[in-house]
Structures are given as C-alpha cells and as structure tokens.
Amino acid sequence: MQRQLIINQTAINDLSDCYVIAEIGHNHMGRLDVCKEMFKVAKECGANAVKLQKRDNRSLFTKALYNQVYDNPNSYGATYGEHREALEFGEREYQELKALADELKITFFSTAFDHKSADFLAALDMPLYKLASGDLRNLPLLKHVARFQKPLILSTGGGTLDDVRRAYDAIMPINRQLAILQCTAAYPCDFADLNLRFIETLRGEFPDCVIGLSDHDNGIAMSLPAYVLGARIIEKHFTLNRANKGTDHAFSLEPVGLRKMVRDLRRTRLALGDGIKRIYTQEAKPLQKMAKSIYAGRNLPAGTVITEADLAFKCPSGDGLEPFQVDLLVGRKLKQDVAEDQLVLLKHLVD
16 A cells, blocks of 8 residues: 555655745744745645644633733733734635745645634635644644645654554544654654654554654754655644744744755655665766776786786776686686786686
C-alpha cells in the first residue's frame, strides 16, 4: 500500500518532495496588508502552502479566561479576549486572502480550533484543514472536521501513541485523507525533545498515512533528518521579522531561513537517490586524473616475461588496463618493446 495525500493536485508520498507549510498563525499581527505580504514572500521562498489559525474566541475560551487581564509586552489588548480578537481575521479578510492565494498559486488553509471556526472555514471551501496538538484528544472536533471530506493534517504534540491511535481510529472510518505530524508542543522546542525517531514509529504504525513534522525548533537543520526518516510534510512557523511583537516571532523562520530550508529539502530528495550504485557522467573527468592504469615501470624490451615489479600503477587512467587486471599481464611475454611510462596493453603480448 502506497501512502499518499493529494492537496490541490499536489501528490505527497514517499517519492515526492517535502510539502512545506509556512505557518503564519497570527504573525501577521492582525494586519491584512502584512498577511498578504507574507503570502507573497512565502511563495517566493518556495513554500507549498501558507496557514493561519482560526478561533471563535467567545465560544472557545471560558469567560474568566476571555476577560483575564493580559498585560505584557506581546499583548494586543487589555484582556486576553481583546488580545485574541485583535489578531483574528473575519470573512472579508479570508476572502481576500483566498483570492490572493489563488492568484499566487499557493495553497491557503487554516487550523480550526473549535466547531464554529471549522464551519466558518468550510463555508469558504478551504482545500484542507489542520487540527492542532491541543485537539488530539478532542474526538468530537476531529470527527466534525473529518466529515468535510477534505485532507486533514493532525499534530500530535503533548500526546502518546495511544492518543494518536485513538484519533486515527476516530477519523479514518469517516475520511481516509489523513496526515499525521510528529510534534512537540513547546515554543520553541529544545532539540533534545524533538524526538524525530517518532516519525519512524508513526510510519510503522500508520502505513496508510503520510507522516510529517510540525517543527518548533530555532533553526532549519532538523527538517533534513526528518525528511530522511520519512517525513513528507514539514510545517514551520514563518515571520517577516523575528523582532516583531508577538510570542511566535522569536522561533519563526524569516524569509532567508524559509528559502534555505525549502532549497535544502529539495536537494535532500535528489541526493538520497535510489540506492543503486552507478557511474555518473560527471565522474569521468575527475576519475581520469585520480584513477590509475597499468604502465611500464621501466623500459621493457621485447621478450621480457612480465613480473609485477616491471609494472607501475599510475595516473591518468587513460585507455589502459586497470590495476585489478594485473593478473592478465604477469607471467606473459612481450612481443615488442614497451618504454617506461607507456601503457602496457594486451596487444603488446605474445599470443
């Protein structure tokens, strides 16, 4: 069985390039113009998709949390509710962003944090959905979004393998278009807690699902071993400036980082090859200088019975015999003179 997920006609499978998601979240700081610029830059960097986060704040949070004083340097409001509302986009913004994404030919989708947000996104006919680590055990929401019959990406931070199995068992009977991402829900995440080998565990446990990584570390290097281990989706937080106001900017990639990560992931697929050892055309010129042929180690007159001491293994390789063929010469008699540093060939031998 080949694991495969198709998103907007892009096939993601074990043989494909990595599908790169630029997670914007709320790094747009509530500004539509900034978000549009982020879409454009993410596309220029080679990302396959851009992602936001959608919350219906009043139904999602308790009144106590919504009204809690939120006084810190990253706050966009006096209370936590005001802060979250300042960062939230509505239908007009989503429609404009959807039109821009279509124009740029980049996939745009969002994380649904609650039923109302999921329905909001469904009304916009989003091409796929993300469910965050915090909802790994939220089976009612998982099933609700699965019924939209669109591809679904699930993060697994803060959970166990049993939690992932439970979510898988809830989703798959409804919708088999599922990708599962290894994730550690720490922002940023220490390298020691990334647990990239869980990617291999997920691949073994769920052979019919594309596996990926939601990566919150402070760099780009870990996407490469993740790809080698079998991750075919990489989600990475993205910002235009890591110094911007907000908690996520500091561990997000700026454009130069995103561009390099995409570049290196594309190179990694090519570099892995197919496991078959072959001789490549571009090796010919270097090997002509480095590889050796069998030359006469001294002037050899006709009638000489060749010993290995008469021979030298020298560069360039030329069109002569290679060192592994030395036994074709040793013990044979020369029918003509062969000068020092001249290739010793089979045609020089007495038949």
